[in-house]
Amino acid sequence: MQQVLNAFREALSLPRRVVITTHHKPDADALGSSLGLAGYLKKKGHHVSVISPTDYPAFLAWMKGNDEVIIFNEGNEARSAQLVADAELIFCLDFSSLARINELGELVRQSPAEKVLIDHHLEPEDFAKYSFWTTEAASTAELVFQLILDLGDKDLIDAEIAEALYSGIMTDTGSFKHPSTTARTHEIVADLIRAGANVHKVSKLVYDTNSLERLRFLGFALSEKLQVLTEYNTAYMAISAEELQQYQSKTGDTEGLVNYALSVQGVVMAALIVERQEAIKISFRSIGEFSVNAFARNHFEGGGHKNAAGGVSYQSLEETVNKFVSLLPQYKDQLQAKVLIYE
Numbered sequence: 001m002q003q004v005l006n007a008f009r010e011a012l013s014l015p016r017r018v019v020i021t022t023h024h025k026p027d028a029d030a031l032g033s034s035l036g037l038a039g040y041l042k043k044k045g046h047h048v049s050v051i052s053p054t055d056y057p058a059f060l061a062w063m064k065g066n067d068e069v070i071i072f073n074e075g076n077e078a079r080s081a082q083l084v085a086d087a088e089l090i091f092c093l094d095f096s097s098l099a100r101i102n103e104l105g106e107l108v109r110q111s112p113a114e115k116v117l118i119d120h121h122l123e124p125e126d127f128a129k130y131s132f133w134t135t136e137a138a139s140t141a142e143l144v145f146q147l148i149l150d151l152g153d154k155d156l157i158d159a160e161i162a163e164a165l166y167s168g169i170m171t172d173t174g175s176f177k178h179p180s181t182t183a184r185t186h187e188i189v190a191d192l193i194r195a196g197a198n199v200h201k202v203s204k205l206v207y208d209t210n211s212l213e214r215l216r217f218l219g220f221a222l223s224e225k226l227q228v229l230t231e232y233n234t235a236y237m238a239i240s241a242e243e244l245q246q247y248q249s250k251t252g253d254t255e256g257l258v259n260y261a262l263s264v265q266g267v268v269m270a271a272l273i274v275e276r277q278e279a280i281k282i283s284f285r286s287i288g289e290f291s292v293n294a295f296a297r298n299h300f301e302g303g304g305h306k307n308a309a310g311g312v313s314y315q316s317l318e319e320t321v322n323k324f325v326s327l328l329p330q331y332k333d334q335l336q337a338k339v340l341i342y343e
Helices: 001-013 027-044 077-086 103-109 140-150 159-172 185-194 199-207 210-226 241-246 255-260 291-297 317-336
Strands: 017-022 049-050 089-091 114-119 130-133 227-228 234-239 270-273 279-284 308-313
Touching: 001 130, 017 027, 027 049, 027 089, 027 140, 049 077, 089 130, 114 140, 130 140, 140 159, 140 185, 159 185, 159 199, 159 210, 210 234, 210 241, 210 255, 234 255, 234 317, 241 270, 241 291, 255 279, 255 317, 270 317, 279 291, 279 317, 291 308, 291 317, 308 317
Parallel strands: 017 049, 017 089, 089 114, 114 130, 234 270
Antiparallel strands: 227 234, 270 279, 279 308
16 A cells, blocks of 8 residues: 555656546535545646536535536536546546446546546446555545545645535535444544534535425425335335426435435335436435345446445336335345344
């Protein structure tokens, strides 16, 4: 690891053309780690472009550097392709496979730039020259902080960088509720607060800034769409495109919805199945030893973490729901196993 770090430090020793990208529909960890890293690299004198494959929730737009993010699929394909082709370093944050950045994936693969992977998801694809990867990290933002620290540049973390990184750590730990939260996580957060992060401000902006339509949509989803299959300790919600349109749903409005299903007493696995224009997108969550990463990989072309994963289906919404429910009997014993939440 030290050898990789030394080589990486050398790669950053002169100003470089840098591209930072993250997975489609970025969440707070994806965007926060990207913009936090971008702020740091700019201070080091690098020319930095942040490219997102798609748009992202409006409640993340407060981060420093947001106004410079290039949204690939909003008419910026040619510009993005040129930046990727001309880059000397490409940072890939918060995803483990190039397929997670859609059409950008092949552009990144073909670019002569040196690739840098910073990620905490399972089973990373081997495409990067420099890899700062571990599943032991609670978030990618945590890894970005550690990397800046290891490079000896902790003093370059200002309040705006600290708040971007804090948002990623806060959300990916479920406000420090998930088992991935460690003593090191809290130590890093303490350093970010010392650097100027306003944790009340970040929490308010991310969690407590809702449109009226989103709150009404939440009420509809919980009252009308939540299904609980007690025999399999499973809960799910299936949302159609028509229902999204009815509530004027915007990017980010379904974020966190699956956690309500998981919070039902006795539920071991939860799924949110949403009909999007391009495909059916599925979010999985679980508690205990049941691996939704394996479930998503085996049945829905997805993956992620053991207790939080995503998947996709190209069948209809009804067919996808039927497939999901039909799979549960073969996992009945695992889903009914005693769950030790506190160990």
